[in-house]
Amino acid sequence: MNPQTYDIEVEVLVVGAGATGLCAGLAARDGGAEVLVLERDETPRGSTSMSQGYVCAAGSKLQAAQGIEDGADQFLRDIMARSKGEADPIIARAMADHSGATIDWLVERHDIPFRLNISWAGFFGHSVNRMHGVPSRTGEELHGALIRALAAAGGDLVTGAHVTEVFAGADGQVNGVKMRRADGSEETIGCKALVLATSGFGANHDMVRKHIPDFGQAPYYRYFGHEGNEGEGIEWGMALGAATGCMDAFQGYGALADAYGIIVNYEVVMHGGITVNAEGQRFSNENKDISAQSLNILRQPEGFGWIVFDDARRALVEHLPEFADLARLGAVRSAPDAAALAEAIRVPADALAETLEDSRRMVRGEIPCPFGRDFTASAPLATGPLHAIRTTGALFHTQGGLMVDGGAQVLRPNGSRLPNLFAGGGAACSISGTGCDGYLPAAGLAMAVVLGRLAGESAAKLIKN
Ligand SMILES: Cc1cc2nc3c(=O)[nH]c(=O)nc-3n(C[C@H](O)[C@H](O)[C@H](O)COP(=O)(O)OP(=O)(O)OC[C@H]3O[C@@H](n4cnc5c(N)ncnc54)[C@H](O)[C@@H]3O)c2cc1C
The missing domain is CATH 3.90.700.10 (Succinate dehydrogenase/fumarate reductase flavoprotein, catalytic domain)
Incomplete structure (x- = not known):
C-alpha cells in the first residue's frame, strides 16, 4: 500500500549506482533536477566495476581526431546486422544517434578520461574502431570516475540502501520507494520520477532458467556478473504493466x-x-x-x-x-x-x-x-x-529487459508510456536481438551510458515541465 507520507522526497530518484544510474544522475543534474541515487551495496561495484570499461560509440570527437569515419547510420547498420535485424528499431536508433555525443559529454563536461585505446575494428561486428576505454582499461577506473563526477555535479549517492518496493498509483504513476538499510531498518522515499538502473537478471538463477534455458540448465552453468543483478527493476516494471523484450538474449x-x-x-x-x-x-x-x-x-x-x-x-x-x-x-x-x-x-x-x-x-x-x-x-x-x-x-550479462522509447521512458505492451518511469543499461531491452549471438562487443556499457544519460535527461525534463 502507498504510504501517506514519505520519510524524504526528491525530484529524480535513481535505483542502482552502476554506469547507468550514475549517468542518469549526471544528466538529471545537468537538467537542473535534484537527484538521489540509491545503491544496495556498501561500496558500489556492479557489473560496471567488473567490466573492462570499454564502450562502443559512433561519431565521437575522439574518433574524429584519429581520422576514423563513423556515424549513427553506420553504427545502426552494424547493430542491425549483428542482431540479424532483431534489435528494437527505436532503441537501436537512440543508441546509434546518441552514443558519440554521450562520450563527448562524459569527456568534456564530466572529466571521464576516455581514450580510443583498443582496436577491435572488423571483429565481432564493428565495421570500424569505435571502442572507447579509460587508460587502465578497467571498469573500476571508469566506475570511480563516474562516482566522483556525480559528487562534483551535486548528485547524492546513498549506499547500503537496498530498494525493496516501488509505490505507484493505479495509472502507473510512481510515487516513491521503500528501501532497507544493512541494519534491517526501512525508510521510504518519495519521488517525481524514477529511473531503474538495477541492471539485468543474471544473478537470479530462476529467471535465467526460465528465460535462457540453454544456459540456466547447462550442467556447468557459470554466472560471472555482479550478484546484485537480480532483475528486481525488471520485475517492478512488469508489475506496473511494462512490456519486456528479448528476454532470452545474453x-x-x-x-x-x-x-x-x-x-x-x-x-x-x-x-x-x-x-x-x-x-x-x-x-x-x-x-x-x-x-x-x-x-x-x-x-x-x-x-x-x-x-x-x-x-x-x-x-x-x-x-x-x-x-x-x-x-x-x-x-x-x-x-x-x-x-x-x-x-x-x-x-x-x-x-x-x-x-x-x-x-x-x-x-x-x-x-x-x-x-x-x-x-x-x-x-x-x-x-x-x-x-x-x-x-x-x-x-556475463543478460540482454533482455524493459521496453523503452527513444528517451528511455518505459513502455507498456500497447506502446503507451508509463507516466514517470525510466530505465537504461541492463534493466532495459538491449540491442542484441534474441539469443546469444547478437551481442556487439561493448554494447553493455554503451546501453548503460547512453540510455542512462537519456533517462536522466528525460526525467529532469518531465519534472521541470
Ligand atoms: C566481467 C565482465 C566484463 C564486462 N566487460 C564489458 C566491457 O568491457 N564493455 C561493455 O560494454 N560491457 C561489459 N560488460 C557488461 C557491462 O558491465 C554491463 O552491461 C554494464 O555494467 C551494466 O551497467 P548497469 O549500470 O546497468 O549495471 P551494474 O553496473 O550492474 O549496476 C547495477 C547496480 O544496481 C544495484 N542494484 C540492483 N538492485 C538494486 C536494488 N534493489 N536496490 C539498490 N540497488 C540495486 C546493483 O548492486 C548494482 O550496483 C562486462 C560484464 C562483466 C560481468
Whole structure:
C-alpha cells in the first residue's frame, strides 16, 4: 500500500549506482533536477566495476581526431546486422544517434578520461574502431570516475540502501520507494520520477532458467556478473504493466579462467591463438562470436577448454592487468614445445600436435578450417615456446529487459508510456536481438551510458515541465 507520507522526497530518484544510474544522475543534474541515487551495496561495484570499461560509440570527437569515419547510420547498420535485424528499431536508433555525443559529454563536461585505446575494428561486428576505454582499461577506473563526477555535479549517492518496493498509483504513476538499510531498518522515499538502473537478471538463477534455458540448465552453468543483478527493476516494471523484450538474449564470454575468476584477454585468440578441448581438438570458430563461444565451450566434456598461444600473442596482452594477474597466479601454463605443453595440461600429445599443425596449414591456406574461421590474417603459431590457459564459458550479462522509447521512458505492451518511469543499461531491452549471438562487443556499457544519460535527461525534463 502507498504510504501517506514519505520519510524524504526528491525530484529524480535513481535505483542502482552502476554506469547507468550514475549517468542518469549526471544528466538529471545537468537538467537542473535534484537527484538521489540509491545503491544496495556498501561500496558500489556492479557489473560496471567488473567490466573492462570499454564502450562502443559512433561519431565521437575522439574518433574524429584519429581520422576514423563513423556515424549513427553506420553504427545502426552494424547493430542491425549483428542482431540479424532483431534489435528494437527505436532503441537501436537512440543508441546509434546518441552514443558519440554521450562520450563527448562524459569527456568534456564530466572529466571521464576516455581514450580510443583498443582496436577491435572488423571483429565481432564493428565495421570500424569505435571502442572507447579509460587508460587502465578497467571498469573500476571508469566506475570511480563516474562516482566522483556525480559528487562534483551535486548528485547524492546513498549506499547500503537496498530498494525493496516501488509505490505507484493505479495509472502507473510512481510515487516513491521503500528501501532497507544493512541494519534491517526501512525508510521510504518519495519521488517525481524514477529511473531503474538495477541492471539485468543474471544473478537470479530462476529467471535465467526460465528465460535462457540453454544456459540456466547447462550442467556447468557459470554466472560471472555482479550478484546484485537480480532483475528486481525488471520485475517492478512488469508489475506496473511494462512490456519486456528479448528476454532470452545474453552476453556470454567464451574465455573465463574460472578457477581464478579472471577473464582472459581475447586478443590472444583474435590474433591467432586457438581453443582446444580436453581431447586436444578445436571445436569451434573461436572468432565468430565471443558471446556464443561461451556455449560452445560449455558443451565440451566437463565444460572447459584450453586457449593455446605463443610468445607473439602473449606479447599483445602481457601488459594488461588481467593477464598479469593470471601469470602471477600460475594460470598460464608454459612449455618449450607442443609435447611438453600437452603433458602440462594433460591432453593427448598427438592430438594437440596435429591440431596445432593443422592451424598452421590453415594460416598458409593449405586446408580450410572445418568451423569456417579465416586464419589467413594471422601468422602461424610458433612451434615453441607455447602457453595455455584453462577457460570456460560464462554468462556475463543478460540482454533482455524493459521496453523503452527513444528517451528511455518505459513502455507498456500497447506502446503507451508509463507516466514517470525510466530505465537504461541492463534493466532495459538491449540491442542484441534474441539469443546469444547478437551481442556487439561493448554494447553493455554503451546501453548503460547512453540510455542512462537519456533517462536522466528525460526525467529532469518531465519534472521541470
Ligand atoms: C566481467 C565482465 C566484463 C564486462 N566487460 C564489458 C566491457 O568491457 N564493455 C561493455 O560494454 N560491457 C561489459 N560488460 C557488461 C557491462 O558491465 C554491463 O552491461 C554494464 O555494467 C551494466 O551497467 P548497469 O549500470 O546497468 O549495471 P551494474 O553496473 O550492474 O549496476 C547495477 C547496480 O544496481 C544495484 N542494484 C540492483 N538492485 C538494486 C536494488 N534493489 N536496490 C539498490 N540497488 C540495486 C546493483 O548492486 C548494482 O550496483 C562486462 C560484464 C562483466 C560481468
